[in-house]
């Protein structure tokens with residue numbers, strides 16, 4: 747089964763096009779103002795319009811007021827929402843869109859039990875826990891904590907890059923992998939060569 751690839755934290759049209767050209771399946775747009783990868787809705791709409799067909803667009807929010815999510819959805823044609831904070835299932839469901847729920851993994855977590863709190867999610871994104879940092883940490887976590895028997899679709903994130911993603915895919919067998927810092931030249935600025943290398947490593951496993 748081919749592992750899907752999401753390139754997260756896109757802030758520029760050229761980076762979105764580079765991700766699509768490399769064979770990425772999805773791009774992520776961060777609607778969380780404190781992030782160095784945050785984009786304004788108008789810019790996000792421009793990025794989405796510049797994409798070729800069949801690339802999924804994912805909008806990322808962190809404990810945003812529901813009105814803010816709705817306002818973004820009115821301006822930006824997003825396919826999927828990604829909730830990276832403490833959003834409970836009823837909050838995630840209210841927008842009528844497929845969604846990913848991010849869980850930041852801590853030592854001792856029972857990941858099947860945690861994932862079970864969002865049975866309506868299209869996928870569960872597992873990311874590294876760093877106090878005070880909701881995402882984009884650039885840190886890996888202990889992949890041995892991930893159960894091999896899962897009833898949910900796993901999106902693996904956290905500190906992935908071209909040097910470790912093949913090992914991650916063969917060990918964990920996620921539905922998809924998600925990367926941000928590992929394909930950047932600087933925060934929010936992607937490097938097309940790193941994107942190409944990352945996608946190549948995923949697809950060769």
Ligand SMILES: O=C(O)c1ccccc1NCC(=O)[C@H](O)[C@H](O)COP(=O)(O)O
Nearest residue numbers: 754781880881882884904905925926927
């Ligand atoms: O990228 C951010 O700045 C960010 C801020 C707040 C919540 C989530 C954020 N990013 C999410 C992602 O880019 C990825 O889903 C994931 O965290 C992987 O990031 P990285 O470890 O840099 O590959």
